[in-house]
Amino acid sequence: MARIVGSITTSHVPAIGGAIAKRLQSDPYWKPFFDGFPPIRKWLAEVKPDIAVVVFNDHGLNFFLDKQPTFAIGAAPEYRNADEGWGIPMVPPFAGDLDLSWHLINSLIADEFDMVTCQEMTVDHAFTLPMALLWPDQKWPVRTVPICVNTVQFPLPSAKRCYKLGQSIGRAIESFDSDARVMVIGTGGLSHQLEGTRAGFINKEFDLKFMDSLIKDPTWATQFSDLDLVEQAGTQGVELLNWLVARAALTGRVTLEHSSFHIPISNTAAATMLMENHV
Amino acid sequence: MSVTKPKRQIPGTTVFDGDMARKGYALNKMCYSFNARANREEFLRDEDGYCAKYGLNEQQRAAIAHRNVLELLAAGGNAYYLAKFGGIFGLDMQDIGAQQTGVTKEEFKAKLAAAGR
Numbered sequence: 001m002a003r004i005v006g007s008i009t010t011s012h013v014p015a016i017g018g019a020i021a022k023r024l025q026s027d028p029y030w031k032p033f034f035d036g037f038p039p040i041r042k043w044l045a046e047v048k049p050d051i052a053v054v055v056f057n058d059h060g061l062n063f064f065l066d067k068q069p070t071f072a073i074g075a076a077p078e079y080r081n082a083d084e085g086w087g088i089p090m091v092p093p094f095a096g097d098l099d100l101s102w103h104l105i106n107s108l109i110a111d112e113f114d115m116v117t118c119q120e121m122t123v124d125h126a127f128t129l130p131m132a133l134l135w136p137d138q139k140w141p142v143r144t145v146p147i148c149v150n151t152v153q154f155p156l157p158s159a160k161r162c163y164k165l166g167q168s169i170g171r172a173i174e175s176f177d178s179d180a181r182v183m184v185i186g187t188g189g190l191s192h193q194l195e196g197t198r199a200g201f202i203n204k205e206f207d208l209k210f211m212d213s214l215i216k217d218p219t220w221a222t223q224f225s226d227l228d229l230v231e232q233a234g235t236q237g238v239e240l241l242n243w244l245v246a247r248a249a250l251t252g253r254v255t256l257e258h259s260s261f262h263i264p265i266s267n268t269a270a271a272t273m274l275m276e277n278h279v
Numbered sequence: 280m281s282v283t284k285p286k287r288q289i290p291g292t293t294v295f296d297g298d299m300a301r302k303g304y305a306l307n308k309m310c311y312s313f314n315a316r317a318n319r320e321e322f323l324r325d326e327d328g329y330c331a332k333y334g335l336n337e338q339q340r341a342a343i344a345h346r347n348v349l350e351l352l353a354a355g356g357n358a359y360y361l362a363k364f365g366g367i368f369g370l371d372m373q374d375i376g377a378q379q380t381g382v383t384k385e386e387f388k389a390k391l392a393a394a395g396r
Contacts, residue, residue: 014362015371015372059359059362060310060311060314060357060359060360060363061314064307064308064311065300065304065307065308065311065357066308082314083314083315083316084314084363084366085313085314085319085362085363085366085367086362086363086365086366087366152295152357152359153295153296153297153300153357154294154295154296154297155296193292194358194362194372194375194376195292195293195348195352195358195361195379196291196292196293196349196352196379197290197291197349197379197380198289198290198291198292199291199375199376199379199380200376200380200387200390200391200394201291202391202394202395203394204394204395227287227289227294230289230292230294231289235292235294235295235358236358262395263391263392263394263395264388264391264392264394264395266371266372266373267372267373267376267391269394269395
């Protein structure tokens with residue numbers, strides 16, 4: 001059966017794409033963020049995952065508000081980036097893993113998570129930038145399965161529901177008839193708010209508590225409603241739901257192998273975590 | 280008879296819920312179209328015609344004309360879709376944040392940096 005090797009969580013701010021394109025990794029503004037990745041890349045080089053399940057939120061590239069699924073999953077042979085309106089350079093396409101996609105679909109729906117299934121899907125910066133941070137040469141060594149969580153239109157799926165989705169994903173991966181090493185990536189956050197007179201809101205204390213909870217008390221965040229999360233983490237800080245899904249997918253004992261936290265990148269508290277799963 | 284509970288208010292914050300999604304549909308649909316370069320160029324060539332094509336109401340049309348983010352939000356705009364509109368003019372999130380909070384871009388950036396201390 002497949003093995004879950006760990007979860008990596010990271011912010012996915014579009015400006016990161018601009019910084020990569022302009023080679024600003026060592027610029028004083030950007031360095032504290034990019035410095036979070038070499039230890040993660042070292043781990044990836046050692047563990048060599050075969051497949052990445054990427055939990056993220058689409059920001060109006062693949063989905064528009066005409067159809068806004070709460071949970072959706074890709075089942076495509078390939079996923080491509082496309083113009084999101086502001087000109088970040090494109091990245092090479094990502095290979096899918098149809099067997100794992102359909103195994104997840106079958107398992108999750110049997111487990112009462114009624115996923116929207118997508119045999120065609122474009123992936124936006126929330127998928128592409130974390131991949132480019134993990135593999136800067138953009139020669140993707142993993143096949144991928146995208147999972148989208150609605151963090152755009154309220155009501156959002158509750159933190160409690162997202163946690164359970166993660167657990168269901170974890171059980172599904174572990175029943176996948178394959179010797180693949182599978183990692184789960186959760187992208188977005190942490191606290192930030194783009195709109196309104198509260199634009200620029202950041203909550204360092206909450207973010208650090210949330211990160212700590214993922215190791216010590218992973219269901220801690222499930223006490224919060226979607227509006228609680230808006231209040232605590234900002235209107236876009238709710239993307240931490242993707243982190244929660246990724247963490248909950250780890251079925252074994254979990255150790256923190258690396259983390260970084262830096263304010264600000266663009267308008268955002270930027271953070272990364274590497275959590276290893278010990279079966 | 281259904282009873283609608285008063286909505287929870289979070290200061291300085293518009294939650295993009297069903298009411299806003301209904302109100303802003305035409306505006307957000309236009310902004311979604313800006314994913315395509317040809318549409319961005321068409322908007323710049325003929326702003327009136329482009330807004331009419333998407334059926335913007337008066338409030339939305341005025342907010343677009345004013346390039347005013349708080350007005351666009353009040354007209355039902357969603358931040359992620361409005362970012363595509365901002366992208367046409369090369370505005371980044373600090374430009375947009377500064378405009379909404381009535382400070383200079385440098386002041387807005389200083390506020391962000393202060394949140395890390």
